Amino acid sequence: MSHLSFVQGDITEQRVDAIVNAANSSLLGGGGVDGAIHRKGGPEILAACRELRAGHYGGGLPTGQAVATTAGRLPAQWVIHTVGPVWQAREDRSELLVSCYRESLRVADELGAATVAFPAISTGIYGWPMDDGARLAVKTVREADTSVSEVRFVLFDAMAYAAFAAYQ
Template identity: 80%
Template sequence: MALITFVRGDITEERVDAVVNAANSSLLGGGGVDGAIHRKGGPEILAGCRELRASRYGRGLPTGQAVATTAGRLPARWVIHTVGPVWQPDEDRSALLASCYRESLRVADGLGAATVAFPAISTGVYGWPLDDGARIAVRTVREVETAVDEVRFVLFDDVAYETFVGIE
């Protein structure tokens, strides 16, 4: 079982083997974490995403799945892109959110990553309630069998940090 740590900070600054990107299905950049990773990581990340779109993911990456590219100029080796679900109050999509964490760790294992940094997937513009998103994230990471040594949740503000730490 991986050691789970919590950090308040900027995920683009984390010195880890792999940073998880809360991507949109196009894989071509966007807002929030996705935009920050693409901006700071540089054109190498976008080029890797375009290759994925041109080959296996012509219609985009499905929600709950994960793929990896280079990390470009980030202080990580890889970016693992995963598409979180948009929160729907009348539909339970928690299995898709859990899948983002599970699949990202599966990809990390395939890469041989020992350290992985996650954002709070789907809790920004996708509207997932922070407390529920944190509970699903931490529970899923605890349950997944992985060779990853450390899973680091990197939370952008104090509210998200306190919410995730409160799950422990």
């Protein structure tokens, strides 16, 4: 089982093997965590994402899946991009959110990453309730069969940190 840690801060400043990006399906940058990673990581990340779009991911990255690129100028080796689901009150999409964490860890294992930093996937603009997002994230990572030795949840503000830390 991975060691879990929780920090309030900026995911783009984490010195880990892989940073997980809460990407949009286009892989070409956006707002929130995605925009910050692309801005700080520099043009190398966008170039790698464009290569993915020109190949296997021509239609974009499907929700719940994950793929890795260089981390560019970030203090990590890789960025693992995953597309979280948009929260729906009338439809349980929690399996897609769980898949984001599982698939990101699977990609991390393929890369040989020992340390991985996750944001709170889907809890921003995609509207997932923070407490439920935290519960699903921590439970999924705890139960994952992975070689990753440390999973660090990097939470942007005090509210997100408190929600995740409640499950430690």
